[in-house]
Amino acid sequence: MVPMAPQPGMVPMAPQTVMVVDNTYYGVSPVACVCPNCRASVVTNAVASPGLLSWLACAGLCLVGLWPCAPIPFCMAGCQDVRHYCPACGVCIRTREALG
Numbered sequence: 865m866v867p868m869a870p871q872p873g874m875v876p877m878a879p880q881t882v883m884v885v886d887n888t889y890y891g892v893s894p895v896a897c898v899c900p901n902c903r904a905s906v907v908t909n910a911v912a913s914p915g916l917l918s919w920l921a922c923a924g925l926c927l928v929g930l931w932p933c934a935p936i937p938f939c940m941a942g943c944q945d946v947r948h949y950c951p952a953c954g955v956c957i958r959t960r961e962a963l964g
């Protein structure tokens with residue numbers, strides 16, 4: 865009899881974490897989703913507002929002498945926080961933070 869050697873590859877599987885994944889990508893554009901508040905199938909109203917990244921980019925541009933460009937981050941949705949509102953009930957479904 866050959867003694868049983870520890871088998872590599874027989875490592876017990878790590879327990880699978882079951883979690884609800886919201887696959888909807890909330891970017892800077894309106895997205896179609898189901899409102900968690902009124903359960904309506906809606907296309908969100910995406911509203912951009914300056915967030916932390918806007919101010920950081922603004923400060924950074926000033927620091928490197930590009931202060932004439934400092935307002936640009938406030939005009940770029942990609943540098944801003946975007947809130948997705950339900951057009952039916954007006955609730956804020958999701959906030960996309962530029963930093964996060």
Ligand SMILES: [Zn+2]
Nearest residue numbers: 899902950953
């Ligand atoms: Zn709603």
